Amino acid sequence: MLGTQLDCRISKLDRNAFPLTREAALSRMEGFLPLAGEAYARKRNVDLGANSHVHVSRLSAALRRRLISEEELLAAVVAEHGPDVAEKFISEVFWRTYWKGWLEQRPGVWAGYKEAVERGKQRLEGDRGLASRYTDACDGRTGIDCFDAWSQELQATEYLHNWARMQFASIWIFTLGLPWELGADFMLERLVDGDQASYTLSWRWVAGLHTSAKPYLANAERVQATTGGRFAPIGLATRALIPLDNVSIPDASPPRLFALPDPSCPTTLLLTVVSLETLAGINALDIQEIAVMPGETDADRLSLGDALVRARLRWPNAAVIDWVDITSWSDVKASGRVQIVTGFAAVGPTADRLEKLKTELAAQGIALAEHLRDWDRRTWPHYRKGFFHLREKIPSLLNRRGRRV
Known part of the structure; x- marks a missing residue:
């Protein structure tokens, strides 16, 4: 049975784990480069538990704050491995920029999310059953071993493995029957790398709202295998019971207008x-x-x-x-x-x-x-549709004036 708390020695402010200065981020990038090719492709989804996420770069907190740029990270990875060997890592970096560009062209999704969070919090005040399930989920007391461990890890370390985040979101929505917006808000407020685009849109993707009602369901056998047998969850939903009718994906609109700096001022x-x-x-x-x-x-x-x-x-x-x-x-x-x-x-x-x-x-x-960063200016126009439409553009985006980024 899972204990009520993870080891108190896990520090919420372990900045060696999540670099938050440019110097530390560059050092982490340099150290991870040898692992960004075949090793990343094979082991990126392996979740070894709190403070043991050695198969991923853990650069997301630095990228979220632009301490290092996506462009310089990709340049280093391509120089180390080439674009083919490092394809999986390159795709993950593009997923990050894809979410940002997609949301930038659909700002109403962000506004709607914020409104839904407030409505969800109001529902908690009038629905005791919903409030009880929500509290148990936040406290890691649902009885679902992997979910409870991930909830406690998130609050103890301000981080979760990306694969675990997908399972967590799926269980929150389909097994526990909780509003996805409250789950995204719970996670976004606690993650050291919390990014409004990556994590609100990822939750929409799991819920089936981003891909024409194709929800993502956590699978007990896959959870057990990917976590090295640490968990054996029971009672996970096997189909999406939450109505997802009339799912609509808003059309893209031009990014907002803004004033450019005047060099003479x-x-x-x-x-x-x-x-x-x-x-x-x-x-x-x-x-x-x-x-x-x-x-x-x-x-x-x-x-x-x-x-x-x-x-x-x-x-x-x-x-x-x-x-x-x-x-x-x-x-x-x-x-x-x-x-x-x-x-x-x-x-x-x-x-x-x-x-x-x-x-x-x-x-x-x-x-x-x-x-506006040159990287954003060049990449965002390609994010008007789905990610897989973008994939064919990646080789050209990795080249600029005949040279690798």
Whole structure:
């Protein structure tokens, strides 16, 4: 019988496990490169348990914050193994960018998800049975051995193996009969690599909402085999009982419009938790001040601190100003600055915060301009349909002006 808690020695803030500075991320990437080819293809789905995820890169927390870019990771992997041997790893990186590009062209899905989370929380207040199942799932007390272990591992380590996340989502939806949006919210709030596109859309995929009502069902024998016999779950759903009628996939729309930076204007650089890697693309700007949008988690704050250190090295004469000085307006107007520049934030919480800031700044006659990464600009137009439609484009996306990325 599973204990009520994992070993307390598992640290939630083990930053050696999940690099949250650029230097640590580059070191992790270098160390994992030899394993990104055949070894990854053979063992990427093997789940050995908490703090033993040695067959995957565990770079997702760094990629989510753009401490390293998808482009430089792919370049290193292709140089090490070639595109054919590393095909599985390359595909996983493209899945990450696919989710972001897909959601960017369907922002209504994110808005609908947020509304559904609130409705789901209201349902919990009036439905005792639903609330009890939800609490048991969150606490890891369902009696389903693998699910309970994964729930506790998630909360103890802020991480789950990607394969385990799929099984967890399937059991949440089809065996426990809980709203998928509440499960996505539960996971997104706890993951050190939580990404609004990857994890909300992955849950939609498991539920059958992303692929024309083709749900993903966890299988007890597969769980037992993939976890090395650690689990033998019983009672898993064998068919999707939740009605999935009238599933519709919204058509793609053009990505949102945004103001481009003006190189001739004195500029305040605004760092956010998803704009760190963009430092490499704004060297031509006249950066006179640097500000940081506060992070909401310890992991975010650690990464933002690293970004600020790197920004100050790059622009040693720029003054560091407090976030309050941007949001209070008086200092902004007194400084005479006419432009604040930040990295383009894809659909999600940071973009929501920036949209509010943009409106407030515009009322003061101050522009909020955004720098779009070249990788996003080149790849997102190919994410209007399904991932497998994208697959044939990967070779050309791995080449730019005749050279590998």
